[in-house]
Amino acid sequence: MRFSQVDVFSSEPLLGNPVAVVHDADDVTDEQMAAFARWTNLSETTFLLRPTQPGADYRLRIWTPGGELPFAGHPTLGSAHAWLEAGGVPVTDGVVVQECGAGLVRIRRTERLAFAAPPLTRSGPVDEADLARIAAALRIDRADLLDAAWIDNGPGWVGVLLADAAAVLALEPDFAAFGGLDIGVVGEYADGPAAIEVRAFCPGFGMAEDPVTGSLNAGIGQWLAGGRLPTAYVASQGTALGRRGRVHVERVGAEVWVGGDTRSTITGSVDL
Template identity: 55%
Template sequence: MILRKYSEVDVFSPTAYRGNPLAVVHGAEGLSDAEMQRFAKWTNLAETTFLLDPTTPDADYRVRIFTATHELPFAGHPTLGTAFAWLNASGVPKTDGKIVQECGAGLVEVRVEGQRFAFAAPQLTRYEPIDESLMEKIAHALGVAREDIIDTSWLVNGPEWIGVRLSSAQEVLALNPDPADLGLLTVGVVGPHGPGHDADFEVRAFVGGDPVWEDPVTGSLNAGLARWMIDSQIAGQHYIAAQGTAIGYEGRVHIDSEDGIIWVGGNVMGCVNGEVQL
């Protein structure tokens, strides 16, 4: 084991320690898959990332993204948090104002504007309505009537999200899923806020298991929801989503659609810098 630079950052909130935390191990060359997975489980955070040298000249760095149980080809808040940590550790982008990340899903562009970072959402690999039997199962698990669900769609961009639309943010905030019925599904729910709120939509992300785990703020889900809602003309080209409200967080996700590309952004703040023996 050797000492490696280590960071913890907070992603998707203008207020420190109210967004989604991420652990970042710098200079992770030489670590095995098993060692990465074991450390990610030990941090007990939603995700832990490992910074590596890129394998293509088009990328500024390569990242591997692990939950406590498995590796992901792509995830949103780890993308923004890793870009911030890399830049904060004296990383120099090949192109001014733009970072290119290499991950399991390919190359992902990240742009930087002060404290706000935004990634270009990767293409959805599954993007279609879910079948009626699954929709009924999800309604039962969420504790809502089937007719209360306005629409659903697969929104797979690494994580296998199922998007669910309800008629209001209040309905979204009132949800209390049943773990026995949700099973191992990953479900993201969205509903609009009324006038006067600083966000246009409220989002919640539920990861099935026992108990059901709720993610504070989720970049990959918001990327999929944005593609779906903008394509369906439910949302405009630019909007703000709140997430984490129901569990005491203050996530704010900024969505911008430009020339067909969905940009998913938010503030990133450094919280912990040091070393880890790995």
């Protein structure tokens, strides 16, 4: 099968978040998908299949080393890039429609690929018991959590706001205390090319921290864009891991679009 490894959310080589993409994977079993995802040891590995829903250009299955996800952002952009690069032609010009566990996701093709954030499966305030757990997991005081909300679009995200970007970058979490939580942390920059610094702590995915996270940034945009944050902004992520991810978020009416640069770094074939 054709294979691509795509770097997502960076215009510079090797500074984004890679996703492994297996093309024409209709005959690959669940067991083989899970084994290959563990073997690549990337935050996500995806498999392109024939669509089953009307209007979809392809179907995507998304796996972490720990299991399958209904939706994830950087795999969505990276897989769309790989599908287009392999000669895929969307039914609707300028828009790719991806079928995945979260339903149909639209991906627009302009200066860069961007996906329409799927509806949140869980939203709203976070109760005090969970806030105490989050503070303990992040090794900070409860008072340092300026705001929080459930922003789950599949992976389980809870978002928390800290005083500034420096506070986000200073975090040294206690991963043994997460107890199933997947925590996205946001802090604003006073000035500069990025509005916020984001970190994604997700031991439930089979990793401590994800370098650059589309699903989390989608949830953050639905939570904060047009309110605490401008309607269009750039998020920085991956700084603490030596990456330079840049996520472009834009609210257009009720929709939030999440975009980033994509480039293939490895192409070839894979035999499972």
